[in-house]
Amino acid sequence: MAVEAAGDAMAPVMAFALVGALGVGSQWLAWRLRMPAIVLMLVAGILVGPVLGVFDPARDIGALLGPVITVAVAIILFEGGLTLNFHSLSGADIGVRRLIFVGAPLGWLTSALALHYAAGLSWESSAAFGGIMIVTGPTVIAPLLRTARLSKRPAALLQWEAIINDPIGALAAVLAFEVVLVLNTTTTVGAAIWDLAFGIGVATLLGLAGGFGIARCFKRGWVPEYMKVPVLFASLLAVFAVSDTALHESGLLAVTIMGIVIANANLPSYEELRRFKEHATVLLVSGVFILLAAGLNFDTLWQLDIRAVAFVLLVIFVARPLTVLTSLIGSGIPYRERLLVALTGPRGVVLIAVAGLFGDRLLGLGFEDAALISPLAFVLVAVTVVLHGFTLAPFARWLGLAGEETPxxxxxxxxxxxxxxxxxxxxxxxxxxxxxxxxxxxxxxxxxxxxxxxxxxxxxxxxxxxxxxxxxxxxxxxxxxxxxxxxxxxxxxxxxxxxxxxxxxxxxxxxxxxxxxxxxxxxxxxxxxxxxxxxxxxxxxxxxxxxxxxxxxxxxxxxxxxxxxxxxxxxxxxxxxxxxxxxxxxxxxxxxxxxxxxxxxxxxxxxxxxx
The missing domain is CATH 3.40.50.720 (NAD(P)-binding Rossmann-like Domain)
Structure with missing residues (x-):
């Protein structure tokens, strides 16, 4: 009877309530136990989803599932951009530029090689998935940094890399997917390049226009205090939707640029806006993790073999260190700090969400190995979060790069x-x-x-x-x-x-x-x-x-x-x-x-x- 009842559809309102309770409850319990929150959220989502069958997002939420996750990821990236105040870069600016302009392409290449030769994916799937793998997850890095209490420069390097590379990784996946689409459809190369350039241009212009427009309206007092957050949310959704219409996933770039502009506009109400967005992000990150974990298909997960283990080990101990250490050559950053950054690369919600999206699209083009993209993303996220969540603080103390152990x-x-x-x-x-x-x-x-x-x-x-x-x-x-x-x-x-x-x-x-x-x-x-x-x-x-x-x-x-x-x-x-x-x-x-x-x-x- 219990198994049969578990398969019954849950009312959408009850489903959202369950997601909220599990997400926030996991965050609170992780705070009490001083554990990485994502670990408990993944466990909670898998328990109520594929293990017990109590909650199936596709069944209980239906057509709203995709838009909910898409909008949540956009808001998460906007909040990440909202933390990018250029004054906070300090001594990390050279290292951040290296990690972006050198590390992102190099990370894309090394990740694609690991996917092809270790996990056994095709070059098409490896290129698309490898692009999104350059992200290190700002929603995961931030809690880890608060727990590990790192010194200022390595903490700034990790935080800025995570925030800026998030939309870059999404666009890298878009670029790879467009190339695959060109090679497997009748679309011409010139048309695909034009569409890509047009989408990126529109995203940049919309992000700048939205950010400067909000800043001007708030500074001139054209929006009353009680309406600033609603206006900000409505503008954010509009910018994301219009940009995403021009090119799929380019809305992620647009909202990130919009957040960066607002963060550097010296708004009197900036702190109130940022804190409210932080609270909203905690709720959204919790919800997205529960939804994605609950929707995991064990049948697909069981298809992973020893090659998946080799892939994860290669990414953590070869691809990531090689990318970071090569990028920071000649940067003047002490070797201990470079080593800490090189061996710290937790992945998060954006990787899972975007990987699942492009995995489905590659499946639609006939690439059967793309079914492994989503479970590989879950395994990589789970392993990196658990590994870094429990080892970052002692590793940083061993290197002498952590704050005092006694607060x-x-x-x-x-x-x-x-x-x-x-x-x-x-x-x-x-x-x-x-x-x-x-x-x-x-x-x-x-x-x-x-x-x-x-x-x-x-x-x-x-x-x-x-x-x-x-x-x-x-x-x-x-x-x-x-x-x-x-x-x-x-x-x-x-x-x-x-x-x-x-x-x-x-x-x-x-x-x-x-x-x-x-x-x-x-x-x-x-x-x-x-x-x-x-x-x-x-x-x-x-x-x-x-x-x-x-x-x-x-x-x-x-x-x-x-x-x-x-x-x-x-x-x-x-x-x-x-x-x-x-x-x-x-x-x-x-x-x-x-x-x-x-x-x-x-x-x-x-x-x-x-x-």
């Missing part, structure tokens, strides 16, 4: 009390960085050996020069309450709102000066203002780090030091967590407490307890 703390504001706080964190082996727009405010921190950055934490210079991936917590603690609120509000999406703190505002208790919960960070600093904490330091208060043990519990510490303030705790694993008055606190042995003690407090004579 650190950024303190914005140089003062007597923040310097003492930073020194206590450093003694507890917590990475710390102190920043302040005023160079003089950092004098005592520099004297104490605390790493500093003189400048505005919100500036482009800070974004380019600081390795923010090494820090998980931010404390806004200048003597300017308005600036603290601005910093905490602007950087909350970057660090997570639960990890952004600021000292109590001077007039926070007044109803006329209270701010909504959407502004600022979590209150920090023992319910004392900046001036109050400075006063305590002048009176002789000191920061200490105290270790709890089985014999010396939290109750013992509190009984001895009832007037001391508890600022945070460091878990036995070394993770730091700053505390507010509302936080639940569960002390355990080997936990360390970060405290501010009055001058009369005498520490218990326990050498291992206090530092």
């Amino acid at each position: 650190g703390v950024i303190i914005v504001g140089g003062a007597r009390w923040t310097t003492a706080f930073a020194e206590a964190l450093r003694k507890a082996d917590i990475p710390v960085l102190m920043t302040d727009p005023n160079f003089g405010h950092l004098r005592s921190a520099r004297t104490a050996g605390v790493p500093t950055f003189s400048g505005d934490i919100l500036s482009e210079a800070a974004e380019q020069r600081l390795e923010l991936v090494s820090y998980a917590t931010l404390v806004a603690a200048t003597d300017n309450d308005a600036y603290n609120t601005l910093v905490a509000t602007d950087l909350a999406p970057e660090f997570g709102r639960e990890n952004v703190f600021q000292v109590k505002r001077q007039k926070n208790d007044s109803a006329r000066h209270q701010l909504p919960s959407t502004l600022g960070g979590r209150r920090f600093g023992a319910e004392e203002t900046h001036a109050g904490l400075e006063r305590l330091m002048r009176e002789g208060w000191t920061f200490r780090v105290t270790r709890l043990t089985e014999a010396y519990t939290y109750d013992d510490w509190r009984a001895e030091q009832p007037e001391s303030y508890l600022f945070g705790r460091i878990s036995p694993a070394g993770d730091i967590r700053l505390l507010t008055a509302e936080d639940e606190f569960k002390p355990v042995p080997e936990m360390r407490l970060i405290t501010l003690r009055p001058p009369e407090a005498t520490p218990r004579e326990q050498p291992p307890a206090d530092t």
Whole structure:
């Protein structure tokens, strides 16, 4: 009965609800378990699809399946282009150009050779599939970079290569398919070349027109704030549809160009648009992966043999390293960084979606081996994501190209009390960085050996020069309450709102000066203002780090030091967590407490307890 029920068609609304629940649920579970999200999404999709037969996208969604995936991929690529702010290139610009202009053609060639000689595909199928294989998947790279916490330059190289090569790979597949079409139909070579050039030209013009048009309308105030996102979405779909009509898949290039133009237009509302698009992309990536995995045909997958294994190994350990290392010769990039990029090439949703599309079209032209393109794409994506998802962070640490293993703390504001706080964190082996727009405010921190950055934490210079991936917590603690609120509000999406703190505002208790919960960070600093904490330091208060043990519990510490303030705790694993008055606190042995003690407090004579 269960097997028979599993074959019944599911209502389309229920199907979309199931896709959303599985996709977002997999993303959340991956965050909790610190695993690559794509792995769990692939497993979830395969379980409900070919394994249990509960969900079959072609059966339950029907004719909407193709357009849904096509539009989702277009929006994903647009969001990728929207992250391409040229100021963020910094030292990676030479390497990125090499990876695009040298690496893309070379990667196309090496991938096609691997497909033909290892997987056994025909030259026609190898050329089309090899084009799309040059993409490394921005939707997969971004989560991996957040987890691995790479240094800035290799992270920028991987991110830019993934984003820019996505539409280039799609167009390479289009070019190869057009050539195959010419050789197998009555279409003339001249007509095919004209159609290709015309489609690319139209895509470029439409992308530029859409991007500059949106930027002009937004800057001149022709679109109200509440309509900016809907107008952006409608324009995106229009640009994609018109371009795709001129040449299939050229819409991917058009929307990417449109995103790049908007990203570099210095729009006041750019950050809000980008963050909304990021949220939409998470939903779309989750949904597309579930749909594609659930629609996988096991009968076709079983056709793969040892040649598929040889193909995957050849791509990961020969084609990718050869392409990257050759492209970066003479670039000036250190060999360790080149090696990290060369051995990091996870594929993602665009590869699967476009490979499946052209596989079906090649099948229609009579190339039976094209049936293997989709399962080969799934195997390559699964293997590369699992491999890089679990090895990138330790490999980067081994090469010395990862941030601190222990997430650190950024303190914005140089003062007597923040310097003492930073020194206590450093003694507890917590990475710390102190920043302040005023160079003089950092004098005592520099004297104490605390790493500093003189400048505005919100500036482009800070974004380019600081390795923010090494820090998980931010404390806004200048003597300017308005600036603290601005910093905490602007950087909350970057660090997570639960990890952004600021000292109590001077007039926070007044109803006329209270701010909504959407502004600022979590209150920090023992319910004392900046001036109050400075006063305590002048009176002789000191920061200490105290270790709890089985014999010396939290109750013992509190009984001895009832007037001391508890600022945070460091878990036995070394993770730091700053505390507010509302936080639940569960002390355990080997936990360390970060405290501010009055001058009369005498520490218990326990050498291992206090530092």
